[in-house]
Amino acid sequence: MYTLRKTRLYETDEEIRAIYLACLDVSNKNFGDTMRNLIKKLEELEREQKKGLSPKVKKLLIDLKADYEF
8 A cells, every 4th residue: 555655656646545544544543444444435436437446556456355355
């Protein structure tokens, strides 16, 4: 997540914002809850954005869903 935040090659502002907020929440909240909230937000963005998610963020979503059995 931190790498995606720093590279910003193809990610949209909305994607980066969702990832950035999740990074902030990790230190303040339950890690599992934060990841589940990020999954939900990225799924919403996938539906809202005309082209779906950027490739790196889509991979992150797939990995998170696998890790958290979502």
